[in-house]
Amino acid sequence: MADLTTIILTKNEELNIKKCIESVKSISKRIIVMDSFSSDLTVSIAKSLGAEVYQNEFLNYGKQFQFALDNTDITTQWIFRFDADERLTEESSIEINKLCSENKNTDINGLIFKLEVNFLGRKLKHGGTYPFKKLCIFKKDHAFMETRSMDEQIVLSDGKSIEMKSISEHNDYRDLTYWISKHNWYATRAAKDYLDFENEKINYTNLDFSAKARRLLKYKIYYKMPQGIRGLTYFLYRYIIKKGFLDGKEGYYYAFLQAYWYRVLVDAKIFEAKKNNTKISDVGSLK
CATH class of the missing domain: 3.90.550.10 (Spore Coat Polysaccharide Biosynthesis Protein SpsA; Chain A)
Structure with missing residues (x-):
């Protein structure tokens, strides 16, 4: 042991x-x-x-x-x-x-x-x-x-x-309804995280390679694109470039929901907070 x-x-x-x-x-x-x-x-x-x-x-x-x-x-x-x-x-x-x-x-x-x-x-x-x-x-x-x-x-x-x-x-043994609820909760946290670090220099120094790559892609490429095309780009990347279509219907729904639902929801929450000049508070645990 x-x-x-x-x-x-x-x-x-x-x-x-x-x-x-x-x-x-x-x-x-x-x-x-x-x-x-x-x-x-x-x-x-x-x-x-x-x-x-x-x-x-x-x-x-x-x-x-x-x-x-x-x-x-x-x-x-x-x-x-x-x-x-x-x-x-x-x-x-x-x-x-x-x-x-x-x-x-x-x-x-x-x-x-x-x-x-x-x-x-x-x-x-x-x-x-x-x-x-x-x-x-x-x-x-x-x-x-x-x-x-x-x-x-x-x-x-x-x-x-x-x-x-x-x-x-x-393998989460719960259904798609739970997945959607959880990712709505994630979206609030992701929007808060973006707004917290929007004007700060992100430190990548000590991250492992995979984490560093994901964060660089997110802050140096994805968030630099206009909001209106982020979801499309993300979907094309996952479904076409990374061949998500080879995972059948499940692969399609995963790529679509990640891009056109979850990532767009994050952008909408960022837009809402900026438009109303409000802060997103800590959201606590998932209900």
């Missing part, structure tokens, strides 16, 4: 939490569920599986994760930020154990985790989503979490990161 603590942020995740916890049990000395006062069976299910449950009011992911780091007395060398709708495979479990052990005394302080995205029951292999990469396994005291409203990243304060070879699963 790796010298690793897994942290899972939750709010009403009773459909996901069991399989999530079961998938990380074999590699985790501790499993910490940082819950935002769920009203369903999330807490009881987590406790029944041996997880430690803490609760705190949610403001944003960065602050919630940092609260977990600061208030749960973690002593393991490695920490794993894991989402309730993610699952380790047997291959990724073995690889995490191996990499944590091999790099106990090296300057490798972060592991870049790979995921496949599941949408409408289909594993997407195209459209720029496969595999999705993020730095979410890191050595304690060698990284910090950004405090942004959206697109928060774990950033190494020293050392290097390496990329895992195996690919884990991302």
